[in-house]
Amino acid sequence: MxxxxxxxxxxxxxxxxxxSFNCLPFFHKRKRRYRPKPIFEKSVSVLIPCFNEEKIITTSVENMKTLTYTSLEIIYINDGSTDDTLGKLDEHLQLKKSTRIPLSQLKHKRAIQFYQSELYPNIYVLDKMNGGKADALNAGIEYSSNELVVTLDADTIMTDHSLPAINETFEEQNVVAAGGMVHVLQTKTKNPFSGLTLRGTNLLIRAQALDFLRAFYITKVSHARLGALSIISGAFGIFRKKVLLSVGGYRATIGEDIDITLKIQRHIAGQKDKKVTFIPDAVCYTELPENIWDLFKQRIRWQKAFIDCVIHFRSFLGxxxxxxxxxxxxxxxxxxxxxxxxxxxxxxxxxxxxxxxxxxxxxxxxxxxxxxxxxxxxxxxxxxxxxxxxxxxxxxxxxxxxxxxxxxxxxxxxxxxxxxxxxxxxYFFNRDWNKVSRTGREYQADSRPAA
Known part of the structure; x- marks a missing residue:
């Protein structure tokens, strides 16, 4: 004993x-945080699955409108919402029908209609039957048209300098997927360069902010350097589209982020020239639970997802x-x-x-x-x-x-x-998603709207 x-x-x-030691920058050269605009921008498709997100969708749209990256399209996937999510998207974007044809390589629930914004031609909305987050992402991949795929949650705000950081990272052809840094949205300041604030937050949010700093700046940085990254956060992931298609897209599970990362790691196993990495300079903010009940629901779902992948990938892991x-x-x-x-x-x-x-x-x-x-x-x-x-x-x-x-x-x-x-x-008795409720609070984006 x-x-x-x-x-x-x-x-x-x-x-x-x-x-704690491996994450430190002593033996790792620090790249410049803000870089001049590159000569060539890789094309990026941002996929945002939505299910009953009417309380937060305005914040998301306002954020997407401010991004200044040129080679960019944004696709909202309305996954059979029963609230006014689609109506809110139409209100902010003024949608019109689009004739884009899907790839027909990944399975997903039936698409009802694909729309394009009349106000912002690079923003689209896919309305489909409900199938869950993994299914929605598969549908988004099918309708996306660009080389890189970025997945965001509907309650996630992406900083404007994230896409240039992603562009630079994926200039290395051996990078097949990457995770971005996720901060707590409730700690976001108005100025993107003034750091984080705890003012106006409760102890639960503050503890989660610390938890995310540990999880990303220590654990994920270290795992990436060791070639051991097994979770690209569902709140902010970046993938080469051809890799997502090669592994068959997302599996219908409660932990699609762990699952797709392990799928990709299994796919590139033995290929020393391929890697999954972490980009600290690609930053987003995501809303986290503000009460203990919602925290329990979220963390229990995370653990169920972890156990599901232990079982599903037991052969590869063993x-x-x-x-x-x-x-x-x-x-x-x-x-x-x-x-x-x-x-x-x-x-x-x-x-x-x-x-x-x-x-x-x-x-x-x-x-x-x-x-x-x-x-x-x-x-x-x-x-x-x-x-x-x-x-x-x-x-x-x-x-x-x-x-x-x-x-x-x-x-x-x-x-x-x-x-x-x-x-x-x-996990062995109940595998429901247990969606966390949104606060309905509006958050301010960093930049001015792009021309």
Whole structure:
């Protein structure tokens, strides 16, 4: 038993330490953050699946109108919404019927009509029967016409400098897919270069903002450098269209973002000249849950998606466990350390507590000391990486940030562990999507509308 405790404890320490060092810029040359306009722009199709998004769709459209990238088309996919999503799109875009013909290579629910905006000719709307997010994305790929495909959630705002950063990254022909940086929309400032703010947010949003800094600026940066990136966030993903078609598009599942990333990793396995990467300078903001119930729904769905992909890709992950960084980190870090260890370590505390072992107090004190020191260091590294990439919190947020760090270490992470434990079991009984409700708040875009 002691050896098992030591194994899980060491494993839970090893990966965060590795990522904390590997994400640092000491041995990696920093590219210029803002670059002059390139001579050649790769053509980009932005796909935005929508299901009952009338509360947030105005913010999305206003953002898309401001993007100044030239070789760009935006396609909203109305996936059988039962609210006024389509009506709102028509109101803002003044839609007219388009005669564009789909590729007929990917399966999806029946398309009702494809529209083009009379006001903004590069913005389109696909109205289709409801089939879920993966199905909507497949339909969007079918109707897209450009070389690169960017997938965004309807509650996501993309910064104007993201597309040039994407263009530069994909100038490397070995890059087949990439993830962008996702910040919390509720922490967005009016000026895109003034960092993040905690003012006007509750503790739950602030803790999620820290969580995203850790997940992206530490873990994803490190995974990308190790060739082990297994999740391109559904809020902001970038793909070569031909690769999406080669892997058969998206599978109908509750975790289409993990699934498509692992599909692509499996597709390029053994091809050393191909890679999936992460672009810190491609930045978006996405709205996150503001109450505990919606947070539970979101995190439990994420964990269900993770378990679904462990099962679906078990053959690929198992056969390549010690040959592929993707398989190694997915199994040892995410599954064993991130999921199984939750049950094991919780059981140890419960059993020792009920047995009244004298060692229980020692366990508790060591564990509390560990999570405080290590949690504090990990949060500070994440905040520092955010500052390095140009997204620092403001000086007036110092005190709220300190309170948030304590809340994050002692409460928020316990909540996420509970979601992991519950979601892993709930997957086998209920695989519903559990859509998180939108706030209906309007957010301001960064730039002025393009001519």
């Amino acid at each position: 002691k050896y098992a405790v030591l194994f899980f404890f060491c494993l839970s320490i090893a990966f965060p330490i590795l990522h 056969k390549n466990l010690f040959r592929s960084p993707v398989s190694f980190f997915y199994i040892f870090e995410a599954f064993i350390s991130g999921t199984l260890a939750v049950y094991f370590m919780t059981s140890i505390f419960v059993v020792d507590g009920f047995a009244l072992h004298s060692s229980i107090l020692e366990y508790v004190l060591i564990y509390v000391l560990y999570i405080f020191i290590f949690g504090l260091v990990y949060d500070m590294v994440a905040i520092g990486m955010g500052e390095y990439y140009g997204y620092a919190f403001q000086e007036k947020d110092t005190y709220p940030l300190l309170v948030t760090i304590l809340f994050d270490i002692f409460i928020f992470r316990m909540v996420t562990m509970a979601c992991v434990a519950y979601g892993s079991i709930a």
